[in-house]
Amino acid sequence: MNPSREAILARIRAHKPSPVPPPEIPAFAPAREDTVAWFQATLEAVGATWAWAEDTPLSPEWFEKHYGAGLRIVGVDPDWAITDNPVDSQTPLAELNKIDVAVIPGKLGVAENGAVWVDETCVPQRILPFITQHLILTLRANQIVGTLHQAYQQLAVAETGFSIFIAGPSKTADIEQALVKGAQGARTTLVVIKS
Amino acid sequence: MNQHATKAKAFIQDEARTNWHDEALWFIRAKRDQATALVAEWEALRELASGIKDHVLGNLDQYLEQFSERAIANGVQVHWARDAREHNQIVLGILQQTNATRLVKSKSMLTEECGLSDYLVENGVSVVDTDLGERIIQLREEPPSHIVLPAIHLKKEEVGELFHEHLGTPAGLSDPTQLTEAARHHLRDHLVGCDAALTGVNFAIAETGGVVVCTNEGNADMGVHSAPVQIHCMGIEKIIPRAQDLGIFIRVLARSATGQPSTVYTAHHHRPRPGTQMHIVIVDNGRTEQLGRPDFRNSLKCIRCGACMNTCPIYRRSGGHSYGTTVPGPIGSILTPGFDLKQHADLPFASTLCGSCSDVCPVKINIHEQLYQWRQAVVEAGLADPAKVQTLNLSGAILAKPWWYRITGRLARLALRWAPRWLVYNRWNTWGQDRELPPAPRESFQDWYRKKHKA
Numbered sequence: 001m002n003p004s005r006e007a008i009l010a011r012i013r014a015h016k017p018s019p020v021p022p023p024e025i026p027a028f029a030p031a032r033e034d035t036v037a038w039f040q041a042t043l044e045a046v047g048a049t050w051a052w053a054e055d056t057p058l059s060p061e062w063f064e065k066h067y068g069a070g071l072r073i074v075g076v077d078p079d080w081a082i083t084d085n086p087v088d089s090q091t092p093l094a095e096l097n098k099i100d101v102a103v104i105p106g107k108l109g110v111a112e113n114g115a116v117w118v119d120e121t122c123v124p125q126r127i128l129p130f131i132t133q134h135l136i137l138t139l140r141a142n143q144i145v146g147t148l149h150q151a152y153q154q155l156a157v158a159e160t161g162f163s164i165f166i167a168g169p170s171k172t173a174d175i176e177q178a179l180v181k182g183a184q185g186a187r188t189t190l191v192v193i194k195s
Numbered sequence: 196m197n198q199h200a201t202k203a204k205a206f207i208q209d210e211a212r213t214n215w216h217d218e219a220l221w222f223i224r225a226k227r228d229q230a231t232a233l234v235a236e237w238e239a240l241r242e243l244a245s246g247i248k249d250h251v252l253g254n255l256d257q258y259l260e261q262f263s264e265r266a267i268a269n270g271v272q273v274h275w276a277r278d279a280r281e282h283n284q285i286v287l288g289i290l291q292q293t294n295a296t297r298l299v300k301s302k303s304m305l306t307e308e309c310g311l312s313d314y315l316v317e318n319g320v321s322v323v324d325t326d327l328g329e330r331i332i333q334l335r336e337e338p339p340s341h342i343v344l345p346a347i348h349l350k351k352e353e354v355g356e357l358f359h360e361h362l363g364t365p366a367g368l369s370d371p372t373q374l375t376e377a378a379r380h381h382l383r384d385h386l387v388g389c390d391a392a393l394t395g396v397n398f399a400i401a402e403t404g405g406v407v408v409c410t411n412e413g414n415a416d417m418g419v420h421s422a423p424v425q426i427h428c429m430g431i432e433k434i435i436p437r438a439q440d441l442g443i444f445i446r447v448l449a450r451s452a453t454g455q456p457s458t459v460y461t462a463h464h465h466r467p468r469p470g471t472q473m474h475i476v477i478v479d480n481g482r483t484e485q486l487g488r489p490d491f492r493n494s495l496k497c498i499r500c501g502a503c504m505n506t507c508p509i510y511r512r513s514g515g516h517s518y519g520t521t522v523p524g525p526i527g528s529i530l531t532p533g534f535d536l537k538q539h540a541d542l543p544f545a546s547t548l549c550g551s552c553s554d555v556c557p558v559k560i561n562i563h564e565q566l567y568q569w570r571q572a573v574v575e576a577g578l579a580d581p582a583k584v585q586t587l588n589l590s591g592a593i594l595a596k597p598w599w600y601r602i603t604g605r606l607a608r609l610a611l612r613w614a615p616r617w618l619v620y621n622r623w624n625t626w627g628q629d630r631e632l633p634p635a636p637r638e639s640f641q642d643w644y645r646k647k648h649k650a
Contacts (some may be wrong), residue, residue, distance in 0.1 A: 004276060004281060005263075015483055016253055016256065019254050023247060025243060025440075028236050031233070042463060114456065117461050125420070129416075130416045130460075148457070149446075151442070152441050157400070158404070161466030162463065162466070164446075168459050170413040171412070172412050176450050180371055183414070185413020
């Protein structure tokens with residue numbers, strides 16, 4: 001037995017207050033019923049952008065127009081497989097660090113905070129959504145819910161070893177409260193919604 | 196003793212800077228207000244967050260056991276540390292076993308509390324803080340001044356000078372966007388080449404054995420997913436029972452902290468990547484002691500949002516460093532006396548007891564009431580400022596006898612009118628040191644009332 005574990009648990013048992021039951025979490029109604037429009041508005045508010053899939057061909061011309069020429073683009077969305085730069089579980093970090101744009105499928109969107117759920121089955125390596133310079137997340141409109149309560153009701157957080165809500169681009173306000181996008185993760189986040 | 200007052204006095208010497216600091220924090224408080232106003236059920240969420248934490252504290256041993264069992268079943272190595280020393284030894288042990296010499300850290304107040312970085316550096320490990328604010332203060336070799344905004348006390352010009360010296364940015368560069376860009380390149384080099392990555396923990400889910408880490412910059416994820424070894428350090432109070440409870444806590448955390456609907460990244464870590472290691476270090480370091488204090492145990496509900504600092508009129512005008520503790524501000528002033536009452540006896544007095552901290556607290560800790568209760572503990576322990584004790588004893592004696600009160604009141608009114616200035620404004624009159632006393636009235640309220648009543 002681990003003596004520190006036993007010591008800590010014994011002290012807790014000696015010191016803890018008498019137990020009270022957990023509160024019931026009521027079903028809070030979402031603030032808005034137009035979930036997709038709400039999600040889109042929140043994305044804009046948190047510094048992300050969004051587009052409808054039909055307006056977003058994700059073609060070489062489209063990437064060049066929106067992100068620039070000569071970029072390394074990685075696509076792991078099965079609907080939009082981009083095969084030019086294959087990335088798998090063995091791709092070295094140094095190579096991943098050269099990626100300019102990554103297209104990654106999301107599994108769920110949350111309107112109240114503009115977050116998209118990505119778990120490790122969505123990516124060949126966990127680091128991909130962070131190490132890429134620009135991030136494109138894809139989502140079906142019917143995968144968007146209103147609140148985080150609804151989201152956690154649908155999700156099984158321990159289903160995969162790693163999962164994350166991503167709400168917008170990496171940002172910081174650590175220097176004089178000036179908001180700067182692109183701190184250490186993706187500089188921009190675009191959410192492409194398939195209707 | 197009186198460390199806070201002395202340091203606060205030094206802080207406010209620069210009036211323009213004090214005002215700037217005050218306004219910077221109030222700006223965040225205002226953003227918090229806007230964000231919370233958009234959530235109709237805000238007060239219900241606070242009540243629920245508080246209730247869940249109450250439930251956790253009463254069942255903490257079972258939940259920790261459950262958490263640890265599930266985490267082990269997930270392939271995580273779980274460690275227990277009674278105090279800061281044991282915590283630091285455990286982390287060093289993990290690093291030595293895996294031959295890791297380059298550690299990247301994301302923000303963790305617990306490791307600050309334990310003095311981990313200094314300990315690791317003394318033992319030959321290179322430690323790079325990767326949160327931008329944390330990196331700034333690490334390069335300046337000073338502690339954070341705020342738990343969410345570690346470098347809130349610094350001006351962009353100071354960061355510019357620092358980066359010029361350490362990162363080679365052009366002299367005079369002070370644009371936050373360009374400075375952040377320079378830091379991005381500098382930190383990526385460290386993140387991608389690291390041997391191990393360490394993070395704090397926002398929430399530890401008992402039912403799944405996973406930990407949740409909330410960040411805005413993405414540095415925690417950059418480190419954890421690059422490194423062959425990931426380490427998460429958590430205080431015992433970080434436990435929540437179920438994943439469902441995250442709905443409550445994630446909704447209140449960032450709204451309270453910065454006015455964002457949530458942080459950019461809310462990462463859920465349950466299992467290591469194939470071929471890598473994941474460690475969780477569970478730390479007591481005085482928390483079980485605090486759990487045994489009925490008046491103060493609910494300070495352990497704190498989720499480290501910093502809202503009480505942003506709203507506190509004392510914190511905003513004295514700066515985080517004046518508290519001399521890892522967690523400054525109102526919450527720090529009720530947590531830290533429990534560690535060492537003698538050392539921090541002045542902190543419960545670093546407050547106006549206005550109650551704004553309690554009003555904004557997302558888990559409804561009665562911070563201002565606890566500040567008041569700690570004052571009593573300080574006086575009972577004989578640790579109060581002697582001048583304060585004597586003044587209060589004297590006032591108590593006078594107020595206990597009406598005739599004595601009337602006589603001293605009359606004498607004081609006379610004295611204030613006729614005594615020479617040096618007799619009234621001297622070093623014992625701390626109130627009059629920075630401001631004029633109001634003119635003494637000619638008569639007492641009682642006299643005035645009696646006259647009025649007769650007429």
